[in-house]
Amino acid sequence: MDAIQAQLSSSLAQLKAKLDESPALQKLEEKTHVPKEYIFIGGAFVLTLAFLSGVGTGTLCSVIGFIFPAIKSFAAMESHASNEVTQWLVYWVVYSFFSVIEIFAETLLYWIPFYYRFKLGFLIWAMLPQTRGAKYLYDNFLKDLLKKSESKIDAALKDAKSTAGKGDNGNKKDE
Structure with a gap:
């Protein structure tokens, strides 16, 4: 379980480092007080669901x-x-x-x-x-x-x- 958590933390840190290059996500994070990596993951999840269901x-x-x-x-x-x-x-x-x-x-x-x-x-x-x-x-x-x-x-x-x-x-x- 600790190995999975460590891997997840490492992956999130890498994603955060990549997303730090996006000023738009930085502004969104400041406005919503939600970490940009969670915004990105949530957006990707919603887009994936919409894509798989055929909506939009x-x-x-x-x-x-x-x-x-x-x-x-x-x-x-x-x-x-x-x-x-x-x-x-x-x-x-x-x-x-x-x-x-x-x-x-x-x-x-x-x-x-x-x-x-x-x-x-x-x-x-x-x-x-x-x-x-x-x-x-x-x-x-x-x-x-x-x-x-x-x-x-x-x-x-x-x-x-x-x-x-x-x-x-x-x-x-x-x-």
Whole structure:
């Protein structure tokens, strides 16, 4: 029993040392008078329960799929690191393509159990610099598809632009 307590205390001390680097958790600890390691563990527990039960997984996918990549994209643009900017541009192309497919397949996706859990795993795989999943998908599938379809996409955009400029569903009004 003492060995378990010692291990737990050691693990909490390591977690606390890591969390000391977070000013937001420091402020939260000061306001709530709850140690930041307990706040972190409680938050992780609540998120895990929500994730396992399926509550809010769609929202979680949106937050993780947008917020983290947006922050990293901004940081990459500000640092002028071209390889990082390229990584995030590729991520946004893959994410956009995935989102368009998702719109058309929404009815079918409703019937896939644990869809949002799979989507979350996919998004994490696609965005992490360690896996470079978006780059893999872009290089092996999307690049050739987009290059072949570039003239059709440009024509569709030009048509949409001219239709949008006419107003009233594309019909010019008699004046």
